[in-house]
Amino acid sequence: MYTNISVEHQNNLGRITINRPSKLNALNKDTIQELHEAFKFFDENLEVKVIIVTGSGEKAFVAGADIKEFADFSVADGGKLAKKGQELLFDFVANLGTPVIAAINGFALGGGLELAMAAHFRVASDTAKMGLPEVSLGVIPGYGGTQRLPQLVGKGRAMEMIMTAGMIDANQALQYGLVNHVTTQEDLLPLAEKIASRIMKNSTVAIRAAIKAVNASYEDGINGFDMEVEAFGSCFGTEDFKEGTTAFLEKRKADFPGK
Template identity: 70%
Template structure:
């Protein structure tokens, strides 16, 4: 499938999705959000894809934010619909994807860009990265899950301060806060992400999908994460991956998971 705003490249089970609007610092407009949804949906259904890396084109920005020109004249109802649809088709969709999604944060990740990175399963950043949720400086609040995911990742107090001051933090501060897992020079970012993706892909993707579901359950109101873990743990016993994994362990060989 061809896209106007993103690039998709698959290599040995690792698919890299690149937001490709460098002249706009990869800002998210409605078309890009819809294209990202279609790309993630395709990769979710593609048996050849085991891990997904999400990044931005160029060296300046992962995603510098949402395209403000698209909603500057919206009314209250239109604003609510914008946030609801975006969360549904992209941000929540990515968070609940059964395949691991790594955000390779290269440069600015602001507003909707940081919200998108936070929707990924974890984040790795380049040394030149800057992150923040500056929405209150525009008279609005984060609308793509930022008020929920940022406190989950770095704690309520730090999230309150970042959102209220509309401040940016650098990559090392993000690492200190636990917002990103690793910080590397820009030219080492994608190779490192690919190395981790390959390591992940050697494990049971069926089990990983269950782990993603169980971990996410801990952050959902009215859902007992322990119960979900028990259910997903039990489900593993009915998979070919479990048979292969345990057999390989007992035979003292490397497992070759069928992904079923």
């Protein structure tokens, strides 16, 4: 079904692995399309409660975009490339109702870091290296990097990372708030799965509402507080709310129907 990625689904967990090891898992047009399809498939599958995205091997999560594909693009072509990529994958992932954890197992550069930043949060191996080196190629990040990096690490640090085109290691990324946790390579996926299992115990309906409310504060023209009030109120009409409150009052664990 897929050429550039592999997909697994087990125990309410979906896993997407970018699998182009000879290219250090670089993103090309076909890989972006396949990733879109895989994320969409998992998001529409009610059995999947969390998605983990990672790279194959131990060298790279995604070492950037496939430069050969756009080296001879015109101004118009470049604009279309960024717009389509953001709509198809990066914004799509950021606004997905199913939680997405990026497990950064190596280099996450350019489009790779942009994909990781589009995920709802990130965990990294202690061998990971992250950066946005686009200005060293005479271009800027085009898949949301200039917007999401400042949101995560602050304007000054983002400006420095983008303008120097340099890389930071996993511990510095942790200090910056770019990743939530750092662990060994062998413990990376087990850690992501452990966090996923904690998420799965909760209401998928409420989590979707929370993602929407949190993202609202980063959208122009939308009042995040108003969105929170609306989303909070909508939760009262769900079966998950009835089950959650009943379970609490009955002093038992909730068994959320996801409705």
